[in-house]
Amino acid sequence: MAAEQRAEIAKAQVGIRGFDSITGGGLPKGRISLILGTSGCGKTVFGMEFLVRGTCQYGEPGAFVSFEETEEELAANFSPFGFDLKRLAAEEKLALDYIGVTPELGIEAGEYDLEGLLFRLEKSISAVGARRVVLDALPALFQGFSDSAAVRVALARLFAWLKAREITTVVTAESTSELSRHGLGRSLSDCIVALSMRVSDRIATRYLQVVKYRGSAHKPDEFPFLISSEGLSVMPLTSVLPGYEASTEQISTGLPRLDTMMGGGGYYRGSSILVSGQAGTGKTSLAVHLAVSVCRLGDSCLYCAFEESEAEIVRNMRSIGLDLERWIKEGLISFTMSRATSDGLELHLVELERTIGELRPKVAIFDPISNLTAVGSFPEVKSMTSRLLDFLKTQGITSLFTTLVPGGQDAPGSEVGVSSLMDTWIDLERLETAGEQSRLIRIIKSRGMAHSNQVREFLITDTGIDLVDVYAGPSGMLTGTARAAEEARVKEEQRRRRNETERKRREQEHRQAALEAQIAALQAELEKSQGDLKQLVEDSEAYERHLSEQRAELGRLRRADARGEGEAQR
Amino acid sequence: MKRQPKTWRFELYVAGDTPRSRAALANLERICRASLGQDYAIEVLDLLKLPELWRRQQVLATPTVIRKAPAPERRVIGDLSVTEQVLKGLDIPRTPEGFPAPEEPAGERQSRELRRG
Numbered sequence: 001m002a003a004e005q006r007a008e009i010a011k012a013q014v015g016i017r018g019f020d021s022i023t024g025g026g027l028p029k030g031r032i033s034l035i036l037g038t039s040g041c042g043k044t045v046f047g048m049e050f051l052v053r054g055t056c057q058y059g060e061p062g063a064f065v066s067f068e069e070t071e072e073e074l075a076a077n078f079s080p081f082g083f084d085l086k087r088l089a090a091e092e093k094l095a096l097d098y099i100g101v102t103p104e105l106g107i108e109a110g111e112y113d114l115e116g117l118l119f120r121l122e123k124s125i126s127a128v129g130a131r132r133v134v135l136d137a138l139p140a141l142f143q144g145f146s147d148s149a150a151v152r153v154a155l156a157r158l159f160a161w162l163k164a165r166e167i168t169t170v171v172t173a174e175s176t177s178e179l180s181r182h183g184l185g186r187s188l189s190d191c192i193v194a195l196s197m198r199v200s201d202r203i204a205t206r207y208l209q210v211v212k213y214r215g216s217a218h219k220p221d222e223f224p225f226l227i228s229s230e231g232l233s234v235m236p237l238t239s240v241l242p243g244y245e246a247s248t249e250q251i252s253t254g255l256p257r258l259d260t261m262m263g264g265g266g267y268y269r270g271s272s273i274l275v276s277g278q279a280g281t282g283k284t285s286l287a288v289h290l291a292v293s294v295c296r297l298g299d300s301c302l303y304c305a306f307e308e309s310e311a312e313i314v315r316n317m318r319s320i321g322l323d324l325e326r327w328i329k330e331g332l333i334s335f336t337m338s339r340a341t342s343d344g345l346e347l348h349l350v351e352l353e354r355t356i357g358e359l360r361p362k363v364a365i366f367d368p369i370s371n372l373t374a375v376g377s378f379p380e381v382k383s384m385t386s387r388l389l390d391f392l393k394t395q396g397i398t399s400l401f402t403t404l405v406p407g408g409q410d411a412p413g414s415e416v417g418v419s420s421l422m423d424t425w426i427d428l429e430r431l432e433t434a435g436e437q438s439r440l441i442r443i444i445k446s447r448g449m450a451h452s453n454q455v456r457e458f459l460i461t462d463t464g465i466d467l468v469d470v471y472a473g474p475s476g477m478l479t480g481t482a483r484a485a486e487e488a489r490v491k492e493e494q495r496r497r498r499n500e501t502e503r504k505r506r507e508q509e510h511r512q513a514a515l516e517a518q519i520a521a522l523q524a525e526l527e528k529s530q531g532d533l534k535q536l537v538e539d540s541e542a543y544e545r546h547l548s549e550q551r552a553e554l555g556r557l558r559r560a561d562a563r564g565e566g567e568a569q570r
Numbered sequence: 571m572k573r574q575p576k577t578w579r580f581e582l583y584v585a586g587d588t589p590r591s592r593a594a595l596a597n598l599e600r601i602c603r604a605s606l607g608q609d610y611a612i613e614v615l616d617l618l619k620l621p622e623l624w625r626r627q628q629v630l631a632t633p634t635v636i637r638k639a640p641a642p643e644r645r646v647i648g649d650l651s652v653t654e655q656v657l658k659g660l661d662i663p664r665t666p667e668g669f670p671a672p673e674e675p676a677g678e679r680q681s682r683e684l685r686r687g
Binding site for chain 2: 099100101104105106107108109110111112113114115116117119120144145150
């Protein structure tokens, strides 16, 4: 988009949602644009919205010249859009001029020109100081006059007059051939926008295509658009992609254990979350937990319910201990309900976008998005979801989509094919074991965070959702009563093991005590033995001494050669 | 054009004093004189001089002549050079003598396609 800005021609913003982003700013300012389309495609609405928004939003008065509808018809036709044409006309912000091209204009008798028409248009346009002009159903003029050269001359003068005043002009016509037949094709080729309508599966969708835009880059794709109670809305697919802000702020899921699984804080603000699961797995409950969590922070939440009514959701959530009524009363939760089958996809999306634009919620919940497949094919739903996501992301709105996985489906989420678009994907699964159902929750992905890879059991209790560890053992994963039984079994086993340990501990203690006693006895024996040995040595020494003394005594007594004897002993 | 109210009253709308405007007035006078004698009145209204007219009458082509009386209103556009069409359009009775030749501005296109209203 930035690249398109350089050396671009000046543009007049149309104010039609989406259109200005496709064209990089609107219609060529001061030039003439051609809006083509068969009856019922929305040419008149496009033109009128261009003028009404021009005068109300951009301060540029406009003149609407209709060759088809009278002022009264126009005023009546546009009041449902909230365009009060009579008031705008009274305030001189908008001029309405009906140029009736009827047989009453008169029988032709000789040569004429259309000075009267030009004079009138110039007056009409100047009266309000119009900067924007719409010439609706202009080719009708050729039907009123047989002298098409006179009409051509008049129109050429009119166009020159408009261009000289740099009035941004829109001409509507059914087809280019209608104009080229009268030699007007060339003068109206600065910017050509084609509107069309196609019916598929009995649902009509309107498309807008910028066929030509001199001096400007534009997106040449066909964009679906809607005529809603607020005028036209064009839904460009990728007009806003680069602008996302990635928040690192997290928002609680409403479930502390799920927050823990999601890196501690929960979902990232502004991210998109897909909750997939079969019927009855608790998708809505999980979504409502987020809603309540947001409300507790004082932020608002929009709940788009495609299946259940507000009353049903409130009642059902009360049964699991979630009080929605309180938040509805405080105005923090708003519900929008629509049957997916009642409107076309485009209408759905645009209405959603409009509601979101009005309420500016922090969180938007779509429950379930899979219901939209009732009115559109999978690629269409995917394209719509992707556009909705674009919109939500640019607004920084956290979005949670639930999607129903039909029973027996292998790849959850794939039936809408939107999982790849989502930042976080939580899958709820129903597990049936031993004639019992239980629910499992797992985070399949969560971009930008270290999320838990573990499966948890998902319990819906009368106080809300609770996450419980599942048993993952050699015999597989256990949930429900099987898990409870397993828990009991393990507890018993632990108790047994503890008893056994205690017993063994005591046994060893006994043994140790016995050994210690033995050691003590042996020690005593050792000491006794040492004592005995010492005595023995002493006795022996005493004996030797005694013996030696005796021998010396004997020698003295015998007066023997004691010295000699004594030396010999040495 | 005289004191008493006339049976036939016409408004001739023109855009400026152009040869075509003058031709239209001359042609209307010619036809009226031949067919209606004195019992007619023509008011020439110049859109450029009377700006307030632009909303009052749905006059797109100029010249346009509107028969205001007798009712109902009837209209003819053009320089009124095609007498047959003028008579038909304004429902003016024919005269056995016929009409003088039409006046046409010099240099105007001779061939033209005409149609019923």
